[in-house]
Amino acid sequence: MLMVKRREVQSSVKDERLVEMRRDQMIKGAVALFKQKGFHRTTTREIARESGFSIGTLYEYIRTKEDVLYLVCDRIYDEVRGQLHGMNLNAGTVSNLAIGIAHYFKVVDEMQDEVLVMYQEAKSLSKDALPYVLKKELEMVKMFETLVQKCVEQGELQMDEEQVHLLAQNIFVQGQMWGFRRWALHHVYTIDEYIERQTKLLLTGIEGYKTAAYKGE
Amino acid sequence: MLMVKRREVQSSVKDERLVEMRRDQMIKGAVALFKQKGFHRTTTREIARESGFSIGTLYEYIRTKEDVLYLVCDRIYDEVRGQLHGMNLNAGTVSNLAIGIAHYFKVVDEMQDEVLVMYQEAKSLSKDALPYVLKKELEMVKMFETLVQKCVEQGELQMDEEQVHLLAQNIFVQGQMWGFRRWALHHVYTIDEYIERQTKLLLTGIEGYKTAAYKGE
Amino acid sequence: MLMVKRREVQSSVKDERLVEMRRDQMIKGAVALFKQKGFHRTTTREIARESGFSIGTLYEYIRTKEDVLYLVCDRIYDEVRGQLHGMNLNAGTVSNLAIGIAHYFKVVDEMQDEVLVMYQEAKSLSKDALPYVLKKELEMVKMFETLVQKCVEQGELQMDEEQVHLLAQNIFVQGQMWGFRRWALHHVYTIDEYIERQTKLLLTGIEGYKTAAYKGE
Amino acid sequence: MLMVKRREVQSSVKDERLVEMRRDQMIKGAVALFKQKGFHRTTTREIARESGFSIGTLYEYIRTKEDVLYLVCDRIYDEVRGQLHGMNLNAGTVSNLAIGIAHYFKVVDEMQDEVLVMYQEAKSLSKDALPYVLKKELEMVKMFETLVQKCVEQGELQMDEEQVHLLAQNIFVQGQMWGFRRWALHHVYTIDEYIERQTKLLLTGIEGYKTAAYKGE
DNA sequence: CATGAATGAGCTTTCATTCAT
DNA sequence: TATGAATGAAAGCTCATTCAT
Numbered sequence: 001m002l003m004v005k006r007r008e009v010q011s012s013v014k015d016e017r018l019v020e021m022r023r024d025q026m027i028k029g030a031v032a033l034f035k036q037k038g039f040h041r042t043t044t045r046e047i048a049r050e051s052g053f054s055i056g057t058l059y060e061y062i063r064t065k066e067d068v069l070y071l072v073c074d075r076i077y078d079e080v081r082g083q084l085h086g087m088n089l090n091a092g093t094v095s096n097l098a099i100g101i102a103h104y105f106k107v108v109d110e111m112q113d114e115v116l117v118m119y120q121e122a123k124s125l126s127k128d129a130l131p132y133v134l135k136k137e138l139e140m141v142k143m144f145e146t147l148v149q150k151c152v153e154q155g156e157l158q159m160d161e162e163q164v165h166l167l168a169q170n171i172f173v174q175g176q177m178w179g180f181r182r183w184a185l186h187h188v189y190t191i192d193e194y195i196e197r198q199t200k201l202l203l204t205g206i207e208g209y210k211t212a213a214y215k216g217e
Numbered sequence: 218m219l220m221v222k223r224r225e226v227q228s229s230v231k232d233e234r235l236v237e238m239r240r241d242q243m244i245k246g247a248v249a250l251f252k253q254k255g256f257h258r259t260t261t262r263e264i265a266r267e268s269g270f271s272i273g274t275l276y277e278y279i280r281t282k283e284d285v286l287y288l289v290c291d292r293i294y295d296e297v298r299g300q301l302h303g304m305n306l307n308a309g310t311v312s313n314l315a316i317g318i319a320h321y322f323k324v325v326d327e328m329q330d331e332v333l334v335m336y337q338e339a340k341s342l343s344k345d346a347l348p349y350v351l352k353k354e355l356e357m358v359k360m361f362e363t364l365v366q367k368c369v370e371q372g373e374l375q376m377d378e379e380q381v382h383l384l385a386q387n388i389f390v391q392g393q394m395w396g397f398r399r400w401a402l403h404h405v406y407t408i409d410e411y412i413e414r415q416t417k418l419l420l421t422g423i424e425g426y427k428t429a430a431y432k433g434e
Numbered sequence: 435m436l437m438v439k440r441r442e443v444q445s446s447v448k449d450e451r452l453v454e455m456r457r458d459q460m461i462k463g464a465v466a467l468f469k470q471k472g473f474h475r476t477t478t479r480e481i482a483r484e485s486g487f488s489i490g491t492l493y494e495y496i497r498t499k500e501d502v503l504y505l506v507c508d509r510i511y512d513e514v515r516g517q518l519h520g521m522n523l524n525a526g527t528v529s530n531l532a533i534g535i536a537h538y539f540k541v542v543d544e545m546q547d548e549v550l551v552m553y554q555e556a557k558s559l560s561k562d563a564l565p566y567v568l569k570k571e572l573e574m575v576k577m578f579e580t581l582v583q584k585c586v587e588q589g590e591l592q593m594d595e596e597q598v599h600l601l602a603q604n605i606f607v608q609g610q611m612w613g614f615r616r617w618a619l620h621h622v623y624t625i626d627e628y629i630e631r632q633t634k635l636l637l638t639g640i641e642g643y644k645t646a647a648y649k650g651e
Numbered sequence: 652m653l654m655v656k657r658r659e660v661q662s663s664v665k666d667e668r669l670v671e672m673r674r675d676q677m678i679k680g681a682v683a684l685f686k687q688k689g690f691h692r693t694t695t696r697e698i699a700r701e702s703g704f705s706i707g708t709l710y711e712y713i714r715t716k717e718d719v720l721y722l723v724c725d726r727i728y729d730e731v732r733g734q735l736h737g738m739n740l741n742a743g744t745v746s747n748l749a750i751g752i753a754h755y756f757k758v759v760d761e762m763q764d765e766v767l768v769m770y771q772e773a774k775s776l777s778k779d780a781l782p783y784v785l786k787k788e789l790e791m792v793k794m795f796e797t798l799v800q801k802c803v804e805q806g807e808l809q810m811d812e813e814q815v816h817l818l819a820q821n822i823f824v825q826g827q828m829w830g831f832r833r834w835a836l837h838h839v840y841t842i843d844e845y846i847e848r849q850t851k852l853l854l855t856g857i858e859g860y861k862t863a864a865y866k867g868e
Numbered sequence: 869c870a871t872g873a874a875t876g877a878g879c880t881t882t883c884a885t886t887c888a889t
Numbered sequence: 890t891a892t893g894a895a896t897g898a899a900a901g902c903t904c905a906t907t908c909a910t
Contacts, residue, residue: 013873038341040257044901056875059902120340124255134400141401165405166414169398170391177390183351184358188382197383205421230890261884273887273892282884447894472775474691478880490896493881554774558689568834575835599839600848607828608821615820617785618792622816631817636852664869695905707871707908716905 006074007132009067013060022061025051027075030068035113039069039121070129073122076114077136083107084143092150094157094203100147101171101202102195108175109191115179137172144168167202174198223291224349226284230277239278242268244292247285252330256286256338287346290339293331294353300324301360309367311374311420317364318388318419319412325392326408332396354389361385384419391415440508441566443501447494456495459485461509464502469547473503473555504563507556510548511570517541518577526584528591528637534581535605535636536629542609543625549613571606578602601636608632657725658783660718664711673712676702678726681719686764690720690772721780724773727765728787734758735794743801745808745854751798752822752853753846759826760842766830788823795819818853825849 011019029050033042044065048058062068084107087100108115122133145168151157152164159167178185178194185194228236246267250259261282265275279285301324304317325332339350362385368374369381376384395402395411402411445453463484467476478499482492496502518541521534542549556567579602585591586598593601612619612628619628662670680701684693695716699709713719735758738751759766773784796819802808803815810818829836829845836845 015873018873040341043899054875055902056877056904057873060873063902065901120337123337124257138401162405162410163414163418166411167418169394169401170387170415170418173390173394173398174387177386181386181390184355184386188379193379194383197380198387201380201384201387202418205419232890235890260882271892272885273894274890276885277890280885449894452894474775477878488896489881490883490898491894494894497881499880554771557771558691572835596839596844597848597852600845601852603828603832603835604821604825604849604852607824607832611820611824615824618789618820622813627813628817631814632821635814635818635821666869669869694903705871706906707873708869710906711869714906 007070007129009071010063011061019061022051022053022057023071025053026058026061026068027072030072031076031114031117034069034072034117034121039124044068066124066126066129069121069125070133073118073125073133074136076111076118077133077140079114080107080111081136081140083111084140087143087147089143089146090150092154092156094151097147097151098199098203100144101175101199104144104171104175105178105191105195105198108179112179112182115176116182119176119180141168141172144171171202174202224287224346226288227280228278236278239268239270239274240288242270243275243278243285244289247289248293248331248334251286251289251334251338256341261285283341283343283346286338286342287350290335290342290350291353293328293335294350294357296331297324297328298353298357300328301357304360304364306360306363307367309371309373311368314364314368315416315420317361318392318416321361321388321392322395322408322412322415325396329396329399332393333399336393336397358385358389361388388419391419441504441563443505444497445495453495456485456487456491457505459487460492460495460502461506464506465510465548465551468503468506468551468555473558478502500558500560500563503555503559504567506548507552507559507567508570510545510552511567511574513548514541514545515570515574517545518574521577521581523577523580524584526588526590528585531581531585532633532637534578535609535633538578538605538609539612539625539629539632542613546613546616549610550616553610553614575602575606578605605636608636658721658780660722661714662712670712673702673704673708674722676704677709677712677719678723681723682727682765682768685720685723685768685772690775695719717775717777717780720772720776721784724769724776724784725787727762727769728784728791730765731758731762732787732791734762735791738794738798740794740797741801743805743807745802748798748802749850749854751795752826752850755795755822755826756829756842756846756849759830763830763833766827767833770827770831792819792823795822822853825853 013019013022026047029052030042030047033046033050036042044058045055047065047068048055051058062071084104087103088096089100122130125133145164148157148159148164148167152159178191189197230236230239243264246269247259247264250263250267253259261275262272264282264285265272268275279288301321304320305313306317339347342350362381365374365376365381365384369376395408406414447453447456460481463486464476464481467480467484470476478492479489481499481502482489485492496505518538521537522530523534556564559567579598582591582593582598582601586593612625623631664670664673677698680703681693681698684697684701687693695709696706698716698719699706702709713722735755738754739747740751773781776784796815799808799810799815799818803810829842840848
């Protein structure tokens with residue numbers, strides 16, 4: 001699995017254990033707030049209070065407010081990726097692919113808030129920090145590409161490389177969609193229904209449609 | 218076609234012609250700025266300057282900074298919808314659906330900046346203004362639902378209602394995707410390639426995949 | 435007379451008259467405060483209040499706190515120089531030189547607070563602004579050099595160039611000394627006594643001392 | 652020689668040896684920093700780091716940041732005075748006075764940085780600590796007064812008491828001047844030239860000038 | 869004695885909004 | 890209608906100082 005170098009966020013506290021712990025608190029607090037009011041409407045004081053320490057302490061563990069956003073995005077990616085770790089990328093069967101998709105959608109469902117925050121706020125990262133986050137996203141999309149590619153290699157699917165790439169993008173975005181379009185989806189489907197229907201659409205397209213018709217057009 | 222009631226933005230200027238004109242300038246200026254720096258990082262002074270009038274004048278035509286965002290989002294939806302107007306929603310053939318999708322994707326491509334702005338900033342609207350914008354979005358999704366539904370009614374496709382709904386969502390989001398994931402897509406596909414490949418995936422799913430296999434699983 | 439280019443301090447207010455007026459207030463207020471507590475211990479809010487306007491208004495006329503210090507130093511130099519304008523630099527007589535010195539010392543006495551502030555705080559200017567202030571100081575020293583040089587040219591005094599330079603420095607610093615060493619001088623001399631005695635020392639050295647004695651040593 | 656009572660700086664450490672040692676480190680570190688950025692722009696953390704111990708330890712040896720400044724000023728005076736110790740204050744000859752002046756100027760030259768720091772930052776001392784430092788300064792000026800006075804008593808010079816006082820002030824300030832007006836002097840004179848020329852001016856005034864002329868005016 | 873994490877008062881600066889002209 | 894000077898609440902961030910370990 002690709003390893004993405006992490007952008008270091010400076011802390012004036014030396015004890016690594018403590019830094020880890022405080023940042024956990026901070027990220028948790030920040031996610032809760034960003035979810036409600038977004039990054040820009042959340043103040044550093046609020047983040048400190050929600051995290052359970054003072055504004056001074058907050059700034060012992062970061063250098064700028066944007067660092068909090070970066071830490072949040074970074075963490076969320078890591079957790080999503082961690083959750084996806086169990087996926088068997090090598091089987092190369094379609095049913096394995098379906099399982100992978102289902103697993104990913106479930107993860108998104110469980111981490112709805114985090115995914116929403118990351119989705120909506122990541123673009124507020126500076127030109128400096130954004131690439132690190134995008135790289136991680138790319139890496140996740142790559143996991144789906146691999147999953148699909150294996151199926152192609154096993155002869156279970158026939159697609160060219162670019163089609164594989166696009167399919168992976170679609171899977172990834174449709175997972176996120178469950179998080180960022182709740183208002184349009186959650187009152188229509190349960191997560192299981194969503195998984196079932198999206199998988200079907202992804203794999204089979206529109207039932208009853210004759211490929212030839214479109215091709216001939 | 219559904220008509221969504223527009224949320225009125227108060228202006229202390231009475232001359233409607235003038236209001237229209239000033240708001241045109243304002244929206245144009247604001248889009249240019251939001252595109253670069255986002256809503257929160259753009260100041261009202263900058264919007265006024267970019268629009269070609271003074272800060273005092275800006276506030277003759279709006280009441281709060283958020284009004285500008287609302288006007289921008291509102292306008293973009295109207296324009297996208299306007300552009301989509303030519304689509305024949307009644308034909309009920311798959312090739313007509315494909316044409317509709319292609320048309321929509323083209324519109325998104327041409328209005329990339331606007332779509333990006335709306336996509337990224339709409340969530341900054343207050344709980345007060347958001348519903349108006351979401352309603353417009355819903356309305357657009359509905360257009361695709363109608364398009365698909367006609368095909369079902371004509372017997373060209375077989376799908377239940379919820380599948381139609383989800384497909385419409387997918388079409389809509391995948392269009393926007395071209396705008397908000399430029400960094401991942403634009404260097405891989407031209408808009409025409411994107412249209413061709415997405416349409417294929419949407420309509421036929423993964424080629425060579427035997428429906429039965431998945432169903433049986 | 436040399437003209438030193440002034441470093442521009444940006445203001446977002448366009449009306450030059452107003453800028454002039456507000457900066458007058460600001461400089462007056464700032465001098466009063468800097469005199470009491472120094473530049474670093476004075477807050478921008480205090481400067482605003484003392485100047486008679488709000489903190490927001492203060493920042494309409496400057497960009498950073500340091501700008502205030504620069505404006506203060508700049509203004510003081512200009513005023514001292516303005517006051518010195520009357521000095522006849524061309525006469526070339528010793529009595530004219532003595533009058534010049536007396537005049538300068540009087541000016542320092544009248545502008546004691548300002549001179550003190552400038553003397554103590556100028557070094558807090560950034561590397562960016564300092565040269566402008568030093569250039570003005572150099573210019574003032576030059577005035578004394580000219581004054582002395584004329585005497586040399588008229589044959590009233592015999593000194594080489596470097597001696598002239600040093601004498602001018604001494605005159606300048608001893609003038610300031612009256613401002614920045616008040617605690618040591620003001621309870622011993624009146625300004626008139628100070629002028630008389632310093633002039634005597636400057637011009638005649640130590641009375642009764644036989645030059646030969648030192649030279650021979 | 653006058654003894655000035657030293658203002659005690661509280662330390663919670665009892666071991667006097669240790670206190671002495673730590674304060675030596677502290678003063679050395681602080682001078683280095685104050686020289687670069689001034690007292691106000693230097694943080695206590697920086698002082699601690701530069702001194703080679705932690706912020707906690709720093710505060711074991713002082714009570715407030717200002718204590719550091721006081722210790723620095725105090726130390727510099729002591730060192731300058733220590734260096735001046737060799738001067739024979741009793742000879743009462745003009746050449747001895749000249750030697751004293753030269754010696755003092757040399758000391759200033761060697762301790763440029765310290766003198767500069769003290770000169771620029773002493774005024775930042777609180778109303779509480781300032782008198783102690785000023786008293787030390789007075790004491791140094793007194794040394795020059797004594798030196799001159801002896802010459803008067805020996806009949807080598809004729810001056811009244813106030814003239815003696817002023818001459819001592821001038822000597823003292825002109826020494827410091829070499830430290831605090833480097834930018835104006837150091838590229839024109841070497842320290843030896845400066846000593847020679849200043850001594851000449853101090854002792855003989857302006858050569859070729861007829862006392863009568865000024866007196867008559 | 870030494871450490872350094874924690875604190876929060878207080879700083880400089882910004883910017884949406886108002887209102888007299 | 891148009892202007893732009895004035896406002897001040899509120900933001901991000903710093904840093905002298907304390908105190909538990």
